[in-house]
Each structure stands twice: as structure tokens, then as C-alpha cells.
Amino acid sequence: MSRNDWIQLLYIVAFSMFIIGLRMLRGPRTAVRGNQIAAVGMAVAVFATLLNEAIGDWILIVVGVAIGTAVGVPAARSVKMTAMPQMVALFNGVGGGAAALIALAELHRILPEPGRPKIDIALAIALSALIGAISFAGSMVAFAKLQELIRGRPITYPGQQFGNLALLAVCVALSITLVSGVQDEWLLWVVIGGATLFGVLFVLPIGGADMPVVISLLNAFTGLAVAIGGFELENNVLIVAGMLVGASGTLLTVLMGRAMNRSIANVLFGAFGQVSAGAAAAAEIDGGTVRSATAEDVAVMLAYAHKVVFVPGYGLAVAQAQHDVRQLADLLEKKGVEVSYAIHPVAGRMPGHMNVLLAEANVPYPQLKEMDEANPEFGRTDVVLVVGANDVVNPDARNNQGSPIYGMPILNVDDAQSVVVLKRSMNPGFAGIENPLFYNPKTVMLFGDAKESMVKLIEDVKGL
Amino acid sequence: MDLLTEIAILVLAAFVGFEVISKVPNTLHTPLMSGTNAIHGIVVLGGILLIGPAQGFLNDFLLVIAIAFGTINVVGGFLVTDRMLEMFKGKKPDPKGEDES
Numbered sequence: 014m015s016r017n018d019w020i021q022l023l024y025i026v027a028f029s030m031f032i033i034g035l036r037m038l039r040g041p042r043t044a045v046r047g048n049q050i051a052a053v054g055m056a057v058a059v060f061a062t063l064l065n066e067a068i069g070d071w072i073l074i075v076v077g078v079a080i081g082t083a084v085g086v087p088a089a090r091s092v093k094m095t096a097m098p099q100m101v102a103l104f105n106g107v108g109g110g111a112a113a114l115i116a117l118a119e120l121h122r123i124l125p126e127p128g129r130p131k132i133d134i135a136l137a138i139a140l141s142a143l144i145g146a147i148s149f150a151g152s153m154v155a156f157a158k159l160q161e162l163i164r165g166r167p168i169t170y171p172g173q174q175f176g177n178l179a180l181l182a183v184c185v186a187l188s189i190t191l192v193s194g195v196q197d198e199w200l201l202w203v204v205i206g207g208a209t210l211f212g213v214l215f216v217l218p219i220g221g222a223d224m225p226v227v228i229s230l231l232n233a234f235t236g237l238a239v240a241i242g243g244f245e246l247e248n249n250v251l252i253v254a255g256m257l258v259g260a261s262g263t264l265l266t267v268l269m270g271r272a273m274n275r276s277i278a279n280v281l282f283g284a285f286g287q288v289s290a291g292a293a294a295a296a297e298i299d300g301g302t303v304r305s306a307t308a309e310d311v312a313v314m315l316a317y318a319h320k321v322v323f324v325p326g327y328g329l330a331v332a333q334a335q336h337d338v339r340q341l342a343d344l345l346e347k348k349g350v351e352v353s354y355a356i357h358p359v360a361g362r363m364p365g366h367m368n369v370l371l372a373e374a375n376v377p378y379p380q381l382k383e384m385d386e387a388n389p390e391f392g393r394t395d396v397v398l399v400v401g402a403n404d405v406v407n408p409d410a411r412n413n414q415g416s417p418i419y420g421m422p423i424l425n426v427d428d429a430q431s432v433v434v435l436k437r438s439m440n441p442g443f444a445g446i447e448n449p450l451f452y453n454p455k456t457v458m459l460f461g462d463a464k465e466s467m468v469k470l471i472e473d474v475k476g477l
Numbered sequence: 478m479d480l481l482t483e484i485a486i487l488v489l490a491a492f493v494g495f496e497v498i499s500k501v502p503n504t505l506h507t508p509l510m511s512g513t514n515a516i517h518g519i520v521v522l523g524g525i526l527l528i529g530p531a532q533g534f535l536n537d538f539l540l541v542i543a544i545a546f547g548t549i550n551v552v553g554g555f556l557v558t559d560r561m562l563e564m565f566k567g568k569k570p571d572p573k574g575e576d577e578s
Contacts, residue, residue, distance in 0.1 A: 028490075031516050035497045038509050045562045048512050052555040055519065062522045069529025070537065077524065077541040081548020088549075089556035094564075097557065101511050104553045108517050111546035114539045115523040121536050122527065133480050232514050239520045240490070244483055246523050252483060253490040254519040260494025261513050265506065365507035372564040 016064060023061035024250040030054025031254055035261070041378075058250050094373055095330040098362040099159035102228045105235050106152025112145030112238040113205050119245050120201050132192060137245035139188035139204060145238035146205045148231045150212025155224050155231065158216075159362060167220045174282055180211045219281065225363040226269045226280050233262025269359065303439065306457040308466060311398075311433050312473030315341075318395035320351040322387065324424055325367045326360050328401015328436065328463050337467035338400060339374040344474050353380045355387035355397075355424050357405035384424060391428035399426060399434045401463045407448045417446060432456040435466050508561045515554025521547025 014022075031054045037047025062068070085104075092100045116138045123130045130138075157163045184207040191200045219227055236258025243251030270277045315321055323338060342352045354376065360367045368381060382390065391397065399406055402424075409416035410423045426432050432455050439451070439458075450456055459466050501509050524544035531540055 032493055032497060035509075035512065035516075038505060038512050039497075039501050041502075041505065044505060044508060045559065048508070048515075048555060048558045048562055051512060051516060052559075055516070055551055055555070058519060058522060059525070062525050065526060067529050068525065070531075073528050073537055073541050074525055074544060077528075077544025078521075078548050080541075080545040081521075082552055084545070085549035085551075085553035086556065089553040089560070092557065094561075097507065097511070097561065100553070100557055101507075101514055104511075104518075104550050104557070105514050107546035108514070108520055108550035111520045111524060111543040111550065114543040114546070115520065115527060118527050118531055118536045118540050118543070119523075121532070122530055229510055232510055232517075235520075236513070236517045239517045240487060242520060242523050244480075244487075246526060247483070248522065248526070249483075249486060251519055251522060252486050254516050256487050256490035257494040257497070258513045258517040260491040261498035262510070264495055264498050265510060265513075269506075363507045363510065365505060365509075368505075369507055369561050369564060 016066065020061045020064050021249065023057055023064075024248075027054045027058035027061065028250050028253040028257075030057065031257060035257065058254075061250075093333070094370055095333060096160070097369070098225065098228065098366065099156045101363070102152045102155040102159065102224075102231070105228065105232050106149045106156065109145040109148030109152065109231070109235040109238055112235065112242050113142045113149060113208075115242055116142035116145065116245060117198075117201055117205065121198060124198065134245055135192045137241050139191050139201070141238050141241040141245055142201055142205050143184055143188055143208045144234050144241065146208035147212040147215070148234040148238060150209040151216045151227070151231050151234075152212075154213050154216040155228050159224055168217045173214075173218055177211060177214050180207060180214065184208050184211060215281075223280050225359060225361075225366075226266060226277070228363070229262055229266040229269055230277070230281075233259050233266060236260075236262050303451055304454075304457045306433070306459055308459065308469035309473050311457070311459055312470050312477060314396050314431065314433065315345055315350070315398070315470070316348055316474050316477045318345075318350055320353075320390075320394045321345055321396045321398060322382075322390065322394050322426075322429070323352070323354045324360075324397060324399045324402050324406060324426060325354065325356070325371065326400065326402025326405060327362060327366075328403075330361055330366065330370055330401070332401065332463035332465075332467075334400065334464040334467050335370045335374040335376075337464055337471060339371070339376050341467055341471050341474065342376070342380075344471060348474075353382050353387070353390070355382050355384070355390075355426075357384055357402070357424050360402055360405050384422060388425050388428075391425050394429040395431070397426040397429040397432045399432060399436075400467075401435060403436075403448055404446060406450055407446065408450055408453075409446070409448070413449075426450070427453055427455060430455070433459055435459050435461070435463050437462060508558050511554060511558040511561060515551055515558060518547050518549075518551030518554055521551055523547075 030050050034047040034051030037043040120138050184204055187200055187204045216227060236255050240252050240255030240259055243255055270280055329335060345352050356367050404418055406424050406426045408427055410418045410421040413419060427450060434456060436458060521544055524540050524547055528540040531537055
């Protein structure tokens with residue numbers, strides 16, 4: 014067997030390990046091992062590549078890997094569980110950026126060769142650069158929004174969608190020019206510049222509440238860019254690994270959209286969370302008053318309930334209150350209260366975000382109820398404690414056709430006897446939508462930081 | 478390699494991607510997104526392969542950045558996923574494991 018055969022063989026080992034690893038990510042028990050297997054697969058792929066005879070500039074390779082490790086390892090180690098979504102966005106973005114840069118370098122390498130580059134290679138270069146640059150820029154904006162470096166609310170202006178579409182059309186047209194014969198490097202630079210601008214403009218109008226869907230979509234984009242990069246380098250393992258991610262990311266995006274009962278097109282182009290004047294006005298006409306309660310009142314309600322359901326949301330993540338929630342739940346259980354957690358599929362900033370946080374606090378698995386399981390239970394629940402969730406319990410999604418979230422399945426917490434909402438202030442949530450739940454006569458508000466409120470509740474329940 | 482063979486591989490990989498993911502519980506969506514995210518860091522191979530033949534300072538520079546980006550994607554992605562998943566370990570339905578905290 015030639016050296017190249019060995020490399021190809023190792024590549025097959027590597028992508029088999031990716032597939033096995035992904036499969037094992039399906040169950041909580043095998044997931045850790047699955048991730049490790051995929052990581053070993055990656056090491057095998059890198060090792061195989063280094064066997065290649067054409068490898069040169071070892072020092073530069075070491076420098077690149079060293080920089081990447083020096084940045085990536087501390088970032089991944091120190092990031093708080095609450096900031097996970099933006100970290101994933103960041104890691105995803107740099108992957109897309111790498112694909113675009115590699116396309117540039119590959120074009121530079123093949124241009125001086127006699128004769129025109131093969132059309133499929135040129136096409137792969139253009140597409141990989143285009144998609145990679147969109148993914149890079151889009152992910153950076155998603156990161157900035159979630160990190161609250163820029164406003165989470167949608168940024169809109171007249172003619173926005175037309176402008177974006179026109180920009181994308183120009184990028185595609187330039188790519189076609191590039192593929193069809195004008196083999197100039199600067200053309201690819203323009204394509205990448207345009208695609209970067211498009212990536213920024215494309216994510217800017219999308220509200221923070223929709224970021225999980227966007228990150229998932231951009232993850233699929235990067236996967237696709239990498240798979241196409243595999244065509245440009247004629248490399249199997251890039252094609253397989255990239256396309257695995259492209260396909261699974263697309264599926265995940267669709268599943269998430271379905272959980273919100275909205276099409277992907279609506280998420281991307283609906284400027285969700287933009288408070289339409291009509292819907293906001295409707296909520297205010299409903300009027301009603303907001304009742305606020307003290308921690309003592311709430312502690313009494315909780316301690317003498319039969320069944321209490323916690324509904325966690327992003328506020329819980331921000332306040333890092335998951336351990337305190339667990340402590341309060343334990344206290345209540347000792348008093349004979351039945352406790353469970355209702356998890357909305359898109360609570361927080363990513364699907365499963367709340368599960369990760371509650372798992373960190375060692376909440377027993379059987380107490381976590383998904384939406385379909387939780388909703389029928391609210392009818393026989395005494396107290397629902399909404400900890401930093403907002404849109405996922407907004408009854409407007411059922412009742413108000415003017416609301417931007419109309420039609421999204423929600424947790425029907427208003428079926429319970431009473432609802433306690435822990436919230437920092439009356440500001441509308443991340444998506445910027447009014448929530449009539451707060452004006453419901455069943456509801457009392459406990460204002461303050463979720464963690465501080467939890468600590469007070471724990472003390473008061475202990476004192477009873 | 479033959480273009481058609483490559484396309485065949487691409488299509489098969491797409492089907493495998495759909496199949497492998499379709500039955501993941503909601504709970505694991507975040508680690509899954511993060512795990513697949515790490516896998517597309519494979520793009521680092523492209524940088525490693527090209528940096529030898531690359532000519533000129535600009536291209537070397539771009540490729541070093543590409544390798545650094547790809548490495549961040551791989552290393553960061555797998556580590557973050559691992560950290561998330563470690564938290565599910567205590568969630569096995571045996572009550573003994575839950576007293577640790």
C-alpha cells in the first residue's frame with residue numbers, strides 16, 4: 014500500500030469515529046464517551062494528514078495550532094454554563110472563517126497552473142468562500158447579540174430585506190463570474206467581503222430570542238462550507254465530516270423551528286420581536302394591575318402547596334440561580350410538596366439550555382418534564398414558579414393574533430391555581446413582547462434578581 | 478478523485494447525518510449542536526495541507542489564521558461539549574450519585 018492509501022484508510026477510520034461518536038451523543042449515558050470518540054477521530058484525521066508528503070512549513074503549522082490552542086482551551090474551560098450559546102456561536106464562526114480563508118489560498122495556489130482550473134474546483138472554491146464568510150460574520154453578530162455587546166432587539170430599517178437580497182444576488186453573480194472564466198483573485202476577495210457584509214446584515218434584524226435557531230442554521234452552513242471545501246481539496250474526510258454537520262444542523266434547525274411553530278423563513282425574515290404597535294397597544298388595553306408580593310408571602314404559598322412546578326428561563330441562567338432552585342426544591346420536598354420542572358423546548362438561548370443548567374445543579378432527571386408532559390399537569394398544580402422565563406409562558410401566543418409569537422406552543426402556566434413570576438423588573442423580555450400573564454389576577458410578581466429572590470425564599474421556607 | 482464518487486460520498490454522508498441525529502432527546506440538543514460544531518473543525522486539515530505549497534507572505538499569513546481558527550473550533554468545541562456532558566453524568570436514575578453536591 015502506498016503512503017496515500019494509508020492516509021485514506023486512516024481517514025475512513027476517522028469519519029467512522031465521527032459517526033459512532035454522534036450516535037452515542039443520542040443518550041445521556043453514552044454521550045460523554047461519544048464526544049471523546051469523535052475527538053479521537055479528529056486526532057486520527059490530523060495525524061493522517063501530517064503523514065502527507067506535500068506537508069511543509071512545519072513551523073507555521075505549529076504556530077497556527079499553538080495560537081488556536083492558546084485561545085480555544087482557556088475560552089472553553091473558563092466559559093460559564095450560561096454563556097455557552099455564544100461560545101458555540103464563536104467556535105462555529107471561526108470554523109466558517111477558516112473555510113473562507115482556505116478557499117482564498119487554494120485559488121491562489123491553482124491560478125498560476127497552466128490551463129483553466131477545472132470548473133468543479135472553481136465552483137467549490139467560490140461556494141465554500143461565500144458560505145464560510147456568511148457563517149463567520151453571522152456567528153460573530155450572534156455572539157455579540159448574546160453577549161449583549163450590541164442590542165438583542167431586532168435592528169430594522171426600510172428596504173432591509175430587499176437590500177440584503179440584492180447584496181446576496183451580487184455575491185452570487187460575482188461567484189458565477191469567477192467560476193465561468195474570469196479567474197481573478199480579487200474577485201474572490203470581493204465575494205468574501207460581500208458575503209461578510211451579508212452575514213452581518215442578515216443576522217442583525219433577527220431578535221435575540223431566535224438566536225438559537227440562527228446559531229443552529231449557521232452551524233449547518235459551516236458544515237456545508239467545509240464539505241464543499243472537501244471538493245476543492247479532493248479530500249474525503251472533509252466531505253463526510255462537513256456534510257454530517259450540514260445535514261444534522263439543518264435537521265436540528267427545523268426541529269427547533271417546529272418547537273416554536275414557525276417556519277425557518279419566518280424566523281429569518283420576520284424580524285421577530287419587533288414590537289408591532291398594534292400588538293403592544295392591545296396588551297396595554299387589557300390593562301389590569303400587576304400585583305407584587307414579598308418573599309414571605311411566596312414562601313407561605315410554596316410551603317403549603319401540594320404540587321409546585323418550576324418554569325426556568327433565561328433569567329435563571331443569567332442569575333446563576335440553578336443551585337438555589339435545586340435547594341428550594343429539596344426543602345419543599347422535605348415538607349411533602351411534589352416538585353417538578355417544566356422545560357420549554359426553546360427556554361433559554363439554546364434548546365436544552367435549561368436541562369444543562371439544571372443538570373449542573375444535580376436536579377434528578379425524572380423531575381424534568383418536557384412541554385407535552387408538563388402542560389396537562391398544570392391543571393392540578395397549586396403554584397407555578399416562573400424563574401426568569403417570559404415568552405415561553407406568554408398567553409398571547411394562544412390568544413392574540415397580533416402578537417409576533419402567536420401560534421408558538423407555550424407552557425400553559427395560567428391553568429395552575431396561582432403563578433409566581435420572578436423577574437428583575439417590568440421590562441419586556443428579550444424578545445421585547447408584552448406579556449399579559451403578568452396582569453392575570455392569578456399572578457403575583459416577585460421582583461428582584463432571581464438568585465437573591467431564591468435565597469430569600471429558601472430562608473423564609475426554612476423559617477416556616 | 479472522480480467528481481461523481483465525491484458527490485456520492487456527499488449524498489451518503491447527508492443521509493447518515495439525518496439518520497444519526499433524528500432521534501436525539503431535546504435535553505441533548507445543546508451538547509449535540511456543540512459536538513457537531515467541533516466536528517466541522519476538521520476544516521483545519523485544509524489549512525495544514527495547503528500551507529506547504531502556499532506561496533508568498535499573504536497566503537502563509539491567511540493559512541496560519543485558518544489553522545488557528547480551525548484549531549479553536551476543534552479544541553474549544555470538544556472541550557465545551559465535554560464540560561456540558563459531564564453534568565449529565567450525575568443524572569443517572571440512581572439516587573446515590575445525587576448526594577455529591
